[in-house]
Amino acid sequence: MTPVERFRELLRIPTVSRVDPAEVDTARFDEFHAALERLYPLTHARLEREVVAGHSLLYRWAGETSASPLVLLAHQDVVPVDGQPWQHPPFEAVVEGEGAETAIYARGAIDDKGALVAILEAVEEALRDGVVPRTDVWLAFGHDEETRGTGAQAMAALLEERGVRPALVIDEGGAVVEGALPGVAAPTAMIGVAERGVASFDLVTREAGGHASTPPRLPATARLARAIDRLRRRPFPLRLADPVRAMLGTAAAHSREPFRTLFRRTVVSAPLVTAAFSRLGPETNALVRTTAVVTRLEGAAGENVLATTARATVNVRLLTGDTLSDVSVHLRRAVADPSVDIELRSGSDPSPVSPWQGDAWRRVATAVRATLGDDVVPLPYLQLGASDSRFYTGLTSHVYRFAPFHLTRSERDALHAPDERIRVDSWLRGIRFYRVLLES
CATH class of the missing domain: 3.30.70.360 (Alpha-Beta Plaits)
Incomplete structure (x- = not known):
């Protein structure tokens, strides 16, 4: 099975979160967990995994040292599609287009299963290649980011209780875009150093x-x-x-x-x-x-x-x-x-502001240039929406919000809207970003 086939299978599971917890179909999250275990066997054999706050997933990949670990965040849940006029069924993960324009249409393709599955692909591949990370790597996948964020809060509290002090936390946020700023022709990687x-x-x-x-x-x-x-x-x-x-x-x-x-x-x-x-x-x-x-x-x-x-x-x-x-x-x-x-x-209140210089920033910026293009300009950015990362700012001052995908204006407009989609080439490059970050 190819990475794209695994991605599509996971996109077909409607892990929808709702404001009223009683309306959430928790069986879909159980199905999602079972699929992750089956599709990523090395990850589940070699990493420690625990279920937190009902359905959030916290993994620890032991490195040469537990000091200054890397923490990668993503969330399993997606927003509802009630009444939206999609051109393809939102949970069929239809592939459409040719060449570089081939895209997967599905709720969660970008927000945020795109990042979650890309992280797991990078980890599984690194395990196959015998990689042992220099420091511990934690994967924290919340289950209710779109509503309350209780899963992320619980996982962050657990890490704090255990004395985990990350060197770097990466969550969803900005992306590689063009035309975001007037007068700037080069593609820019909008790396969130804070959020509103x-x-x-x-x-x-x-x-x-x-x-x-x-x-x-x-x-x-x-x-x-x-x-x-x-x-x-x-x-x-x-x-x-x-x-x-x-x-x-x-x-x-x-x-x-x-x-x-x-x-x-x-x-x-x-x-x-x-x-x-x-x-x-x-x-x-x-x-x-x-x-x-x-x-x-x-x-x-x-x-x-x-x-x-x-x-x-x-x-x-x-x-x-x-x-x-x-x-x-x-x-x-x-x-x-x-x-x-x-x-x-x-x-x-708004989050604290992470530094846009220093070792942690350079680590992210180097991974951007190495995998997403030498012409891409890493920019510090104010994240406009809220993310699970706000609950981790008490653990470290180096929290960054960036999804390693090149997104067009129309693709960004489809977030939480009909026809959410991601181009296959863009998603595959995102896997390479996480792989470089794991070994940086």
Whole structure:
């Protein structure tokens, strides 16, 4: 069986995580575990494996020393596909295309079974070749990254309890992309040195209720709608966080003018750069401000009933340097209505920032150039979404977020969306990245 055939078999197992644990089909995770054991026999014969928090998997590959180990993270779970219009069934792992454009269409192809299976392919191959790593290697595969991250939290706590202090932690995150920054023609490896915080706030309005045939002048739903619109019209302020400033400074040498000068002199050009980034698109806008968007609305239980409580859930992603307290203050000022309650449902501040120089950074950057192309420029990057890696920042200051795959704009847009896919050649190169990292 080839690596691609093993990958497709694992993609066909719908390990879907859901917010309500009672709705998760845990038998699918058991099936996934059994398939891993069968498909990667050397890994399961020679590495220590334990099941943590129900379905997360933690492996230890003993090296010549247990000091300063390498920790590779990935997650088994995928997001639901409920109601999405896929051109191929999302769990059939259909292969389509020719030559370099041949791609596997499946939920999880990129997020995040692509990395998980590539890691196992690299480990299994290294075991066949008789490799003994210089230091211990830990593989930590969470089972609920897309919802709560309890598996990653439990595994990180277990490693801390055992005194494991990694030299390097790698998780999903940025990828090799083109055109991510204006004025930069070379492909760039966006290596996350930090990630934004994530929080959910509720905007809540209340009233006495009653029959919808006799509504008050400004019902709870109208006041809620006004608050939502005020929040939309008062975005968080623009700012260049340190990881973004470092990304631009590194990219300057590979940029054409006038971007070269703008990126090099951000002390002066920051207002111009942030204003431009805010208008270039959603990804660049998210690099220069904390973002907030309403994702859920709740009102009355019936069509002819006034809502006694109207609620909007606001998903907030915090830029490095902002705090949950800062967000609460901004929301209150933006809404500017004391009749709207603002409640923190859950949240965490941004992660610490890992260094973009030194031995750990060079180890990742060297593996990028050796396997993904001499022309690829490694850039420090602010990870826009949350990942399991945030739970490991207490173990080491060297946590990086990077998936070693070359992704086009349309491939990135398919994450959590219809027609998620990865090109076969890109995925195979990712295996080589992990192999080099294991032996670095």
